[in-house]
Amino acid sequence: MNQEKIGVFISECRKKKGLTQQQLAELLNVSNRAVSKWERGKNLPDASLMLELSKILGISVNELLNGEKILKSDYFTKAEDRLIELQKKNNEYEKTLLLLEYVIGFSSSITFIILIYIASYLDMPVFIRVLLILTALIIFIVGCMYALRIERIAGYYECSKCKHKFIPTSKQMLFSMHMGRTRYIKCPKCKQVSWNKKVKSNKE
Ligand SMILES: [Zn+2]
Incomplete structure (x- = not known):
């Protein structure tokens, strides 16, 4: 992922929409320093902001992550590439x-x-x-x-009974028995208490 390219693209789209950095920042509830950092390629917008940002700029999240408009025919390969890249980073x-x-x-x-x-x-x-x-x-x-x-x-804990992946509460973390990172906790889905393993968000 090319942060600088994405930054330039954000800046271009923002200007096309006739917005100042300050106005864009207010729409997203962030500081204008944050917007300036994105546009200079110093930072990527937080994942939680990406959807809202692309809506405002009139582009798709994929286009945002690619730093350019995407032709329909390229769309799916590009989307997949980006997804894989994001998972690796994660x-x-x-x-x-x-x-x-x-x-x-x-x-x-x-x-x-x-x-x-x-x-x-x-x-x-x-x-x-x-x-x-x-x-x-x-x-x-x-x-x-x-x-x-x-x-x-x-990452997540994976229920040994139903394979549901979940993030335990702080209280569960404090008061549960554990061996390394395998913890004896209750699964929020099937409610069974068992030894749950720690797993990463994405398979490698
Ligand atoms: Zn379960």
Whole structure:
């Protein structure tokens, strides 16, 4: 996907519609800096905005993603190409997220252990000892919360009974047993509780 090409295309279509960046931004409820970034190819519009944006510009989402008008005969091949490309990007994004989860989980645990170790074995005034233990606890809890949050939103859990894919609630994430990323949770569709595996959004 060529961000710069898309940006130029957005700018062209906007001008054809006689809109300023400010006006387009207001129609979409975003800042005009966001619009300016799209048009300079620094950023892609958020996926949730793409449909609305293409409507306003009088083009299809596919044309938006291609950065050009598409002839009817090219339409389906181009649409498919873009879809595959988007899925690949999404998969890479999820992989990065899950790696980040490990990094955050690991580093906050190590920090916790080191701080607790120092607080237990080194000679120091009581209030510093207490402060160290509190800091360790906060780092650990915040680290765990971030890791859980990432795990919840990256990809889906697949129900082992009915194969339904879903994102669990934060509460389910907090209070469920898990082995690695396989969790013992209730499926919102078939209501059965079982060990559900983590899966990516798209097959590779
Ligand atoms: Zn199910």
